[in-house]
Amino acid sequence: MAGRVMGLRDFGKLIFAPVRDRSGRIQVGLQKGKLADWWPDRKLLDGGDLVGITGELGHTQKGEPTVWATDVQLLSKAVAPPPEKWHGLSDKETRYRRRYVDLWASDDVLDVFLKRSKALSVIRHFLEDQGYLEVETPILHPIMGGATAKPFVTKHNALGMDLFLRIAPELYLKRLIVGGLERVFEIGRNFRNEGLSIRHNPEFTMLELYEAQADYRRMMEITEQMFERLARELNGTTQVEFRGETYSFEAPFERVSYTQRFREENGCEFDDEPAVRERAKELRLDHESDEYWKLMNDVFEETVESTLRGPVFVTDYPVAICPLAKASPDDPRLAERFEVFVGGMELGNAFSELNDPAEQLRRFEEQVASKDPETPGEVDLDYVEALEYGMPPTGGLGVGIDRLLMILTGQESIRDVLLFPAMRPLVQAESDDDDGGEEE
């Protein structure tokens, strides 16, 4: 066996050392009588060293399973000392910066990332079982689209143009639906140039899936089935503990109406602009410059979202805040869209995809016209052209994998489910002036 020495208990002619590898820990017993060749070097062995052990599995007098070593090889020396053996690493900064230590020094950390890996595998199997095809679409986008967020901008030298790291893969995936692939999904990183928080990281993992001949109701089924299966396969139960509360991931999930809940909490219709603006003032959300629909949604988030425990589907979104969603045939003010919430966090967003090219063009133009002047905005005419070739009725779903993992593993911060969360570098990089004074 090979592993890392986690400690040494030296009795003179006998040493006990717990050794860990990715499968766990086992005690190794090093005896002078069985290790004549190695024994003189025993003082060179330190906690943290990587060793190869040959020996026989047995027990100590107290019954502890122990590998009685007949050969010891130092595979790699740990020059840096391991963290304190009882407390491990507790400083969050050190843990995030030195995840390579955290992973073996803190017992529960590895478990989170094993579950993360398992979750991705479960999702892939679940979707492949339903005939979905995993695809990869561009990360470098010439035009921002599919969401509203500030992008990271980069530059392509040969083409002499700016490119944006994608904020969402949505528009490319739907082109594939036009292309006849019918059921596609992508699991990948999105990049948003916004603030960091306990539930925001500048790069985060998103699952997006699209299914032809489906709508947002079908996306609800998929969400329920996938969430339930994830809970069962990761935790062995559909009861999920998060921040001291228990959530049942057993289908079906609760459904609430955006507009109905809006009315209940605020005493006015979502599209009654004077009344909603008045309400916003009461809630101290009012900024004169705010565009109405943004303000309306702020009121919703303030008054309704905090009441949502979940898992719950919020449906009947105003179409005005859903530029890529099909309007409801029953009420043209509403969109066939839902968001799924658990523990106060939005985990997913889905709709019946808008597939009318003229309508899509009109909504894009509206969006660009009203957009924040700081963020570059441009109509994705190529996407509209794709729709002109005919996109079948399609349901689409996006799930924030990191947040879902937070819930499923009971972690407080998105950083605790990211192996290497975004951190400011410890030493500021020198500005690239290349004034030649460097020595090698």
Next chain:
RNA sequence: GGGCGCGUAGCUCAGUUGGCAGAGCAACUGGCUUUUAACCAGUAGGUCCCAGGUUCGAGCCCUGGCGCGCUCACCA
């Protein structure tokens, strides 16, 4: 970006009213053949985050900066 808090040995942390820089673990030396955070004796280990200031004297007080955490805003 705003507010609050934190920053002392490799790690986990004390540090009194402003008066010699401390403990445990880890490391090193010695002892011990059944421990489970082993134990016993000893040694070594410091840019008290950085830069200024106040003071006879600063880890401690003041100002500025850096980093991190929480939170608010933007966002998912």
